[in-house]
Amino acid sequence: MSVRKLCLTILSFGDATGYEIRKESTSGRFSYFDEASFGSIYPTLAKLENEGLVTVREESQSGKPTRKVYSITKAGRAALVTELCAPQQPDSYRSPFLLIALCAEHLDQATLRAAIERRRLHLQEELSVLQGHNEETQHPGARWTRNYGIACMEFSLGYLASHGEELIAMAGRPAGANPIDDGSGRLSKTTEQTPPVATEAAE
Amino acid sequence: MSVRKLCLTILSFGDATGYEIRKESTSGRFSYFDEASFGSIYPTLAKLENEGLVTVREESQSGKPTRKVYSITKAGRAALVTELCAPQQPDSYRSPFLLIALCAEHLDQATLRAAIERRRLHLQEELSVLQGHNEETQHPGARWTRNYGIACMEFSLGYLASHGEELIAMAGRPAGANPIDDGSGRLSKTTEQTPPVATEAAE
DNA sequence: TTCGGTATGTATCAAATCAATATATGTCAG
DNA sequence: CTGACATATATTGATTTGATACATACCGAA
Structure with a gap:
């Protein structure tokens, strides 16, 4: 409907x-x-x-x-x-990008980097569209939604910028059923380019 | 697919x-x-x-x-x-709430207030779900997406809290030259202390 | 206790919807 | 002057939805 x-x-x-x-x-x-x-x-x-x-x-x-x-x-x-x-339906957000992020441990760094970059470009493009439509924003509602959209997208871009590397660092590190890999603590530098990632189907 | x-x-x-x-x-x-x-x-x-x-x-x-x-x-x-x-499809956000916001000028305050409240409740519910799943977040990707989701939702909630009243104040204030509402709702008349909505210059 | 509501579960079907395409034309670059 | 791309209407086959049927269990209220 x-x-x-x-x-x-x-x-x-x-x-x-x-x-x-x-x-x-x-x-x-x-x-x-x-x-x-x-x-x-x-x-x-x-x-x-x-x-x-x-x-x-x-x-x-x-x-x-x-x-x-x-x-x-x-x-x-x-x-x-x-x-x-009439009472509105709930908003929905469907994100092929987050699906990739969810599975980060099974993918390699290049794939994750590409996914983030694609997401970033898409956000920036939408942002440009919104920012370009400031002339015809005489309608108060249109102005409000535009500002809301801009704010959300800038927030997302900022989040990607500041947390993207974290995600990339998760490449090829299955958590497994082992005791929480949190224990390993600094999962950052040491193993950076070491493991042959290779997306082995771990089971 | x-x-x-x-x-x-x-x-x-x-x-x-x-x-x-x-x-x-x-x-x-x-x-x-x-x-x-x-x-x-x-x-x-x-x-x-x-x-x-x-x-x-x-x-x-x-x-x-x-x-x-x-x-x-x-x-x-x-x-x-x-x-x-494979290259991901772009994310999509579909928002019945923003559709209402877009048309704020044609609606009344009660409707807008209800729409915001419904949106707020929905966000908080999703937030609770995410925050509740912190036990099973041993998967690094799941943790990342969870944190991302929480951040976005908290941002949205904050935006609604600080800009919601602006939206509500737009009720019944058509901007353009069109006198909408076909007389059925004389919203624009009854609008309280409204001075002639400065924003004009319709196309 | 029995009725209704909710939850788990598999499965199907008519209707709505999508993705792709056909048709037709103009424009602009190489 | 050719091929790619944009405008524009419209249809079709395949997919997807939304609703429902079926079957069982649990729980609270009449």
Whole structure:
């Protein structure tokens, strides 16, 4: 049911085509709320039109296939408000990066380093997007979410910067069922590049 | 393809039934990596068994339907490492809460307050889960991800505590020229001491 | 004690959704 | 002038979800 909210929300910030809605929900201003593909967006827009919550106008330019530009109606705005007032679903964070981190002991340093770097780049890219959208932040809610996003990402970047090496140092060090390797204490320098890591499937 | 990684990862931390895998992925120790329902877990486990990456043993207790307990094999561990070494997909954060925040101007204070409170409770609950799992954090990777999670959640809680009121104060203050709310909610009228919301200059 | 609620468990199915692709056109670089 | 890329609508096959059925056990309340 949330593709509805997504479409209505994006349209409440301005007219858009299905293509634009998809783009903004995956990698644009609206990429923190929900994601959807064409297969769900187009049917949803059709349904919304059918319910009178949005209208369409066809803009046929020279040559180009006719753009179908959707606009939200007053009834659409009211419906959006109603849906937003219902108790929200919990936020979800799904992290392929943390999965790698979780398994650090079974991987090698290069893999961990690459994973951190990829995560860092992704965060910085998203940060740039957010920081770039400061012109159109006249909407108070948009400004608040933008600041929240920036704060969270800067925090994450800082954490990666200050704790990344710790993670990398865990490469190839299975903890095993042995008495907590905490006992070994300084697991840092001495064994740095010693063990043939090699990700042996330890069992 | 990530349900595979999820199952293999959970099994690499110990034997489990399909039911347990599902539970841990939605609300347990492993709830930050990927989510899956029975409809994808059971077929995946069957396929993994077929490939020799996991084994099953049936434990038939008195009365209860036979538990099918899955174990990861050496080949399974190797396959997991291989898959983890491939470039990871970007992390994703989907936030029904931020969607509400984005639309703050169209909602009322009670709704915003409730949304923040719900978010706060959810964060605290997840935080408790993480903090409760400090015994079994002998795995270095698990310890790192746990600390990372705790740090992020504490940061978020702090941000909500210090900026939540700002958000609530945005209730019923449309910024742009659009008089929304189709009259059904005369929020903007009744808004208390609101001076004409300085932020204008709509597109 | 028996009813209902919750928890453990496996398993399936219709409906929703995704990833990929087909179609069509414009643009811009090499 | 060719190939890659962006815009744009739309569909299709495969996957995934959400709900449910089935079966048992435990626990508190009527």
